[in-house]
Amino acid sequence: MPSMSFSDYISSSPSLRYLFFGGKGGVGKTVTAAGTAKFFADLGKRTIISSTNPVHSLSSIFQRDIWGKGVQKISENLYAIEFNIERTVERYRADMREKLMAFIKSADIPVDPEPFLDAATTNPAFEEAAMFDEMVDLILKDEFDVYVFDTAPVAHTYRLLGLSKVYDLWLKRLIKSREEALSTKVKLSFRKEKILEEMKKDPILQSALETRKKTEEAKKILTDSSKTAFFFVTLPLALPIAVIERFITWVKAFDIPIGGVIVNGVIPKSLGRVPNPSTYVVNKLKEQDGYLELIHQKFPDLVRAYVPLYEREVVGLEMIGKVAEALRSGGFELIQ
Ligand SMILES: Nc1ncnc2c1ncn2[C@@H]1O[C@H](COP(=O)(O)OP(=O)(O)O)[C@@H](O)[C@H]1O
Ligand SMILES: [Mg+2]
Known part of the structure; x- marks a missing residue:
């Protein structure tokens, strides 16, 4: 044997x-x-x-x-x-819409977000990512x-691990640029304590940070x-x-x-x-x-x-x- x-x-x-x-x-x-x-x-x-x-x-x-x-x-x-992954995908879509709307509003871009949402969410990778997320959430509840x-x-695991370096760089840049954008805005108002407060409220920064944390935990476990x-x-x-x-x-x-x-x-x-x-x-x-x-x-x-x-x-x-x-x-x- x-x-x-x-x-x-x-x-x-x-x-x-x-x-x-x-x-x-x-x-x-x-x-x-x-x-x-x-x-x-x-x-x-x-x-x-x-x-x-x-x-x-x-x-x-x-x-x-x-x-x-x-x-x-x-x-x-x-x-x-x-x-029920369909339901998860629906929830993600709603969540993405909300964040995209907030971004469009804060950046003053006059654009209709629906075509972007469609392109992003009617993609098989999106469904796979949703499944992966459910899995990580279940694990993290412990x-x-x-x-x-x-x-x-x-x-997906294969792609996640392969792409995680690229993804991490991208997230780091996103986080840095959001921090910069927010701090410039806050500096102008001469109220330093507002920086942290604003950052905590920023939905794009928050979700980027959360995604990064989850990816890292998943990678560690996997x-x-x-x-x-x-x-x-x-x-x-x-x-x-x-x-x-x-x-x-x-x-x-x-x-x-x-x-x-x-x-x-x-x-x-x-x-x-x-x-x-x-x-x-x-x-x-x-x-x-x-x-x-x-x-x-x-x-x-x-x-x-x-x-x-x-x-x-x-x-x-x-x-x-x-x-x-x-x-x-x-x-x-x-x-x-
Ligand atoms: N060892 C086995 N003996 C008899 N039937 C089996 C056996 N393993 C699987 N099956 C049957 O084969 C089908 C496919 O199995 P399943 O576990 O659903 O495959 P998968 O999850 O890989 O798609 C099911 O109907 C299951 O009951
Ligand atoms: Mg099966």
């Missing part, structure tokens, strides 16, 4: 609190994230699983409408939150022991390998393997801690050892063997667990409990 198992990895990282799941659509990110959340809840940790996915995947797996309803208790130590994020915003781990979920198939290979290269480049790879949907090899196995099973197992070998070659020492392909969809706490059990055991017997 060359790789450290999921259980061993978790016990070797006692301060682990933030777990992210990435991978191609449909590979079982929600399933393994829910299994992981159950795993931690069973250890007695107050655990929350969170999703910003617009397809209501948590409502579906927990068989309860929790979408847009805030934190919901699922079972002992297990909580879930499914964000109400849980363990946070499991279904579907990591891998692309790159702390004692607290954070990204897990990559794949099926024993070519395309999902290629997707996580790309993700792993990205996150490595930015020192985002990699928890490991979870191989989902594994057909137990024992099915081929029954008397007269069907050709279908024999062929599928042969194909699977090839991909398991490929996974082994591409991600040596990273496979943490094999989760079996169940006879039916994974919905409801009982099935999620089975996934938690598979993670706990590592499922290495499936491939023997």
Whole structure:
């Protein structure tokens, strides 16, 4: 057994609190994230699983409408939150409008802000940024022991870390120029104590400072390998393997801690050892063997667990409990 198992990895990282799941659509990110959340809840940790996915995947797996309803208790130590991102985007838009109007007013620019707002907010990056913000806000509230994020915003995280230098420079300049503009205004009135007061009220400066603080905190958390781990979920198939290979290269480049790879949907090899196995099973197992070998070659020492392909969809706490059990055991017997 060359790789450290999921259980061993978790016990070797006692301060682990933030777990992210990435991978191609449909590979079982929600399933393994829910299994992981159950795993931690069973250890007695107050655990929350969170999703910003617009397809209501948590409502579906927990068989309860929790979408847009805030934190919901699922079972002992297990909580879930499914964000309504459309609503977040709407709120951001209103907030941006307010700030833009204040700016236009203070700078005396006679311009209609609507086209700018449209351009800024009807952009997929805006939605992604909103999701990212919800995630950081949830973390910063610090109400849980363990946070499991279904579907990591891998692309956004990657961009955030890559752009953070440029972004930081831009924010620094923005902050400096707002400070200068305000202090000139205040100096003219010869009332120094008004400088601070005015600055505190300036909505543009405030939001720039807040964004910067949040970006920094997010960056600190995301790159702390004692607290954070990204897990990559794949099926024993070519395309999902290629997707996580790309993700792993990205996150490595930015020192985002990699928890490991979870191989989902594994057909137990024992099915081929029954008397007269069907050709279908024999062929599928042969194909699977090839991909398991490929996974082994591409991600040596990273496979943490094999989760079996169940006879039916994974919905409801009982099935999620089975996934938690598979993670706990590592499922290495499936491939023997
Ligand atoms: N190991 C498994 N056995 C059986 N069905 C599974 C398994 N893993 C996932 N599924 C099913 O496959 C579908 C996709 O899984 P899901 O976790 O929603 O993928 P993702 O979140 O990566 O898009 C769901 O219907 C789920 O119930
Ligand atoms: Mg999902």
